[in-house]
Amino acid sequence: MPDADLDALDQAILSRLQVDSRTIAESIGAQVGLSAAAVQRRIKRLRETGVIAKEVAVVEPKAVGAHMTFVVSVEMERERIEVLEAFRKQVLTDGAVQQCYYVTGSADFVLVVVCRDMTEFEAFTRRMFFDNGEVRHFTTSVVMDRVKVGLTVPLNGG
């Protein structure tokens, strides 16, 4: 559902909801010059058309004992479609993988991985890379600071 052409009002609504999805319609309406009901109608439409993909709670990793984050670049042995597909599936089912991007360049995949500690990360690398004959090489970067973390998308009128 690409480009569900959104007017400035929709964009203003989205820019609020991207920051705080609990903002009540009345408050948004006051800001953008719309009645609460009108705002709710637009939000409903944004949900139905898939512009708003989902609404989620963001959990502070440290608060649940997930103290370490890693950025891992992965290079596959061969770029056969089956190999890539199998790796995709593995990634999707593994809870430690927060994000995975299939990219151009020297690496094939870039992963963001969240673990309790180094031991857990080692277990992760074993099940994901060493036990997988199709992984040629991987490079780990330890995250020292999560400078900016979000899924916010730039909106022209944002």
Next chain:
Amino acid sequence: MPDADLDALDQAILSRLQVDSRTIAESIGAQVGLSAAAVQRRIKRLRETGVIAKEVAVVEPKAVGAHMTFVVSVEMERERIEVLEAFRKQVLTDGAVQQCYYVTGSADFVLVVVCRDMTEFEAFTRRMFFDNGEVRHFTTSVVMDRVKVGLTVPLNGG
């Protein structure tokens, strides 16, 4: 606020809210064996203690014309604290930067950047890298597929 020791009930609640923050308390309660009021109390506490950092709407990038995603590794000229701090600030204010991690290894920062098209990305690299004398080198990977994108944190009882 590290390790606000959460029991299995809290974890079960979080695992639902991480996927869909609009899940109503009654539904969660039915699943975990708790009254709606009790669930609401716990959610409130999780918000107040910062375990739930925020609740956000996730916007489908393509739906708002953001068709391209990039993973960019950045190496700074010198690792002086001022230089790093200045870069941090720039990152935080730039809407195209969705995520930024300060990492160990050959790169200093890893960015996830979202743009409408290549032209916009070129403008981004100019203002962020070329106009910044402290950036020694950067490497761009174009994202072909966002295999897995989220901020979900693994919960032991998840």
Next chain:
DNA sequence: TGTGAAACCAGCAGCTA
């Protein structure tokens, strides 16, 4: 815009560790 339904929130009492 307004009305009905639904979800959330605060106060109270009882139970358990």
Next chain:
DNA sequence: TAGCTGCTGGTTTCACA
């Protein structure tokens, strides 16, 4: 005692006409 539960009434927010 402290903390948590379930219950209930009052309020806010939402959804639909």
